[in-house]
Amino acid sequence: MWLIKPPWRRQSDMPARWTCRLPAFRAAGLIRCNDTWWTPTGCWFRKAASGWSWKLYTVSRMKRKRFNGFIALESLLILLILILILFYTLQTVAAATRQTQERWEAQQRFNKLVSVADYIVKAGAVREYHNTRYPNWIDEARLAALPLPEFQEQMNLSSLAVGFSPSAGSCIYRLVVVGDSKEIRRLFICAA
């Protein structure tokens, strides 16, 4: 802003460092139009009944003022779009993360079931004759004596059930033979 220090102090609303010196107007290249003096940068001074009034309007600022509404609306629209994009992105990322986590947990639970099942049909509940184990030949007494709560705790499962019929939760089964008749049956291992 091109301004000069004032020779007077009468305009109480005029900040001391932003006022203009009238005698120096012409010398400083100011243009008079009616009773208003314009600076080259658009600052104007007007003689009013109460004395000299002034405004710090520059030409560019006056021009800007004309577009202020449009700029505010445009900014608002852009902000709205950005918020929507951000919201959509966050929602999608959250959903994808949740889905991945659920799948990972399901895979973990399945792997644990497979491990427990393999242990049971190969060692934990199989028949033994003369220190020889017979995998997949289930000894029902040993099956009933399996330390399931211990397995459950070690494998961090909410529940664990083993039997010849499915129970609550996710189940897998293994093909086994049972008893002296070697009846073919499914051994279910279920966990939640």
Next chain:
Amino acid sequence: MRGIKSFEAIFTLLVVVSFSLLILNQPLPGINDSLYRLQLAHDVWRVWQLRGDLDGFDKNAMNRDADAMTALTGTCIYLEEEDVASCLGGERIIALPQKAWVNGEVKNLTVVLAKQ
């Protein structure tokens, strides 16, 4: 010009975000049960062994037991190299190579579990 640039930037951001989300939203693969399928095929072989079907390579007994196991599992069970089958399967679930003593010689066999 400022408005156009802003919209251009937003459009670019939208494209980048959409592309990222497209990559992120790739369908997740199902549970990997390859080990379990292998164990099931091995179970079939063990059941044949335990019930003595493989001692004399009794195909009738093997067929009968394969039928029983198909009734339990809902999958077709067959030996690829021999005429032992519970049903003619569709898509293969697992194929497990095994060796058996057949008529005085070691024979390479493949236990196949297939969808019905």
